[in-house]
Amino acid sequence: MSLGLTALELARIQFAFTVSFHIIFPATSIGLACFLALLEWKWLRTHNPVYKDLFKYWIKIFAVAFAMGVVSGVVMAYQFGTNWSEFSRISGSVTGPLLTYEVLSAFFLEAGFLGIMLFGWGRVSPKAHFFATFMVAIGTCISMFWILSSNSWMQTPQGFAIENGIIVPTDWWAIVFNPSFPYRFAHMAAAAFLVSSLLVTGTAAWHLLKGRRDDLVKKSFSLGLWMVLVTSSLQVVIGDHHGLNTLKHQPAKLAAIEGHWETNHDHGMPLLLFALPDMNNERNAMEIGVPNLGSMILTHSMEGQVTGLKDFAPEDRPNVPIVFWSFRVMVGLGMLMLLMSLTALWLRKKGRLYQSDWFHRFAVIMGPTGYIALLAGWVTTEVGRQPWVVYGVIRTQDGLSHTVTAGQVGLSLIIFVLVYTAVFGTGIYYMLKLIKSGPVHIDSIDPQPAGLGRFKTPMRPLSAVDDALDTPENPKNNHRENPHD
Known part of the structure; x- marks a missing residue:
């Protein structure tokens, strides 16, 4: 078989x-x-x-x-x-x-x-x-x-x-x-806390949508959102340092993450938001990016040089499309997590955190995204290491x-x-x-009077x-x- x-x-x-x-x-x-x-x-x-x-x-x-x-x-x-x-x-x-x-x-x-x-x-x-x-x-x-x-x-x-x-x-x-190790350990720890905090937040948001407004649900929602805010903010900083470490020690993986084929000798590397990497022709069939931003993030210089995939033998390159897109799934979801937590801060200030059904629906949708981002991050890490099992x-x-x-x-x-x-x-x-x-x-x-919400008979734990x-x-x-x- x-x-x-x-x-x-x-x-x-x-x-x-x-x-x-x-x-x-x-x-x-x-x-x-x-x-x-x-x-x-x-x-x-x-x-x-x-x-x-x-x-x-x-x-x-x-x-x-x-x-x-x-x-x-x-x-x-x-x-x-x-x-x-x-x-x-x-x-x-x-x-x-x-x-x-x-x-x-x-x-x-x-x-x-x-x-x-x-x-x-x-x-x-x-x-x-x-x-x-x-x-x-x-x-x-x-x-x-x-x-x-x-x-x-x-x-x-x-x-x-x-x-x-x-x-x-x-x-x-x-x-x-x-x-x-220090960067990957911190990155994984923050990811684990994000997974659980999004699970707590999504669960509480589900019950808020069902009409519950008791202290158990509200406290879960509040604690979960605070943790999402802290960990998603930390991930931005940790991820930046992890990327710099990858550039230094695994340049082929970093080039695949960025969809970067040609080493930029006399100009800045763009940050590609969208691309269709073509490994057979060693180019991107289509790409949309921000000029020079890639060099700025990775080298802290508008024209900083970043090694391209063509500088590595074809047999030493990872699967570029998989690494390119799995990384963007992870980062894109991370930005949504940060957006959710910042929106929660605004709703707290307005006193509408527990009354905004549209935000509760957003939080329910975001509940499983921690797992998706976690898996996408591991795909980026493991596929990006190829063709090596020990780099x-x-x-x-x-x-x-x-x-x-x-x-x-x-x-x-x-x-x-x-x-x-x-x-x-x-x-x-x-x-x-x-x-x-x-x-x-x-x-x-x-504290919830009878008839409010849909939570009726407690279940034995x-x-x-x-x-x-x-x-x-x-x-x-x-x-x-x-x-x-």
């Missing part, structure tokens, strides 16, 4: 499919873990039960995303030994320890405190429960640290020597903190297992598609049902959360003031 493709092409498609499924769940759990820590911290400080009820709602969605992220990550890792055994043989002395550090530090930390976070309400003190939540949040960030370190090393490899055709570590500090060191074709056949990879790809659709499709469906149900009042009082907690630190009938949004 080769589907008319080579083993290399099928193996790349299979890895792209599994990693695309996988990345959406860790991104969700990283952002939501930090959001949950924020909610519990706010509850401990203010004793406002709204924060506690929001925690009990979002922890259910976090638990589903975390579980699916673990399962999909384990499955994806097996491909290093099946389809990409040569890559593992040559570079395993670097990538193997980095992934091991992730398991020993992050996974064990998360596993050690996750049970307390999920099942500890009423069984440990509030401060001990918050500590567990905080440790899980830290664990997700540590996991991201090691995964990004390994992937960044594949983009900008440093600190190694090659002995008998095998990569041997010589400087672990240079390996872990390779040239692109400038190991070609992708040389990392493929010698014995694997197109039929074998094709059959396993079909099985992956079927199983992933069934298993993770069910998980996503359940998450969407939780989102549709919305947060419910458990410890807080529903996931059994992982104990709603019977009444501690001296948080008397159930105290501190009922409405939060200030």
Whole structure:
């Protein structure tokens, strides 16, 4: 079952499919873990039960995303030994320890405190429960640290020597903190927070459109929009520095991102807004751009020189159309996220944030765009690195297992598609049902009179959360003031 493709092409498609499924769940759990820590911290400080009820709602969605992220990550890792055994043989002395550090530090930390976070309400003190939540949040960030370190090393490899055709570590500090790692780690962290904040914002906007105006929905909407504002603004700065780093260390990828074929020796490089890259004829069939702006952004000079794709051998160039357009999808959606958060600031000033249905519809539409931008960014990163699996060191074709056949990879790809659709499709469906149900009042009082809106009967939360907690630190009938949004 080769589907008319080579083993290399099928193996790349299979890895792209599994990693695309996988990345959406860790991104969700990283952002939501930090959001949950924020909610519990706010509850401990203010004793406002709204924060506690929001925690009990979002922890259910976090638990589903975390579980699916673990399962999909384990499955994806097996491909290093099946389809990409040569890559593992040559570079395993670097990538193997980095992934091991992730398991020993992050996974064990998360596993050690996750049970307390999920099942500890009423069984440990509030401060001990918050500590567990905080440790899980830290664990997700540590996991991201090691995964990004390994992937960044594949983009900008440093600190190694090659002995008998095998990569041997010589400087672990240079390996872990390779040239692109700081920028890629910051970029991914901001992306994860954007994914989760847009999810929170879109969920709250949905319920605002359905007529709910209680504190749970309004507080979710407000907190989500603040986080979108902060992270989308940060992404502009981080993305600029990341681009400069890419220009220095991966110039072919940068040229593909910009659709830049000819090195500009005596004039500025335009910033192309639209183009149809033609790899066969080494030109853009059509393009619309802003003169000199590309040079200004990348070199801080109106006529700064940027290396063009023609300066690289054809076999060393990535797929230009894919990289060009995936980058623009990511950036375009990022600009819309920033526009949404700035519009929210204006509506806050006007006192219309919770009454503007047109803005709520916009926020609902923007809800899933964090995932789309995340996937587009990873497509830009991974396709832009081609034809190298370790940039400038190991070609992708040389990392493929010698014995694997197109039929074998094709059959396993079909099985992956079927199983992933069934298993993770069910998980996503359940998450969407939780989102549709919305947060419910458990410890807080529903201030919305009967007959207003469509929220009627509260639903019991996931059994992982104990709603019977009444501690001296948080008397159930105290501190009922409405939060200030």
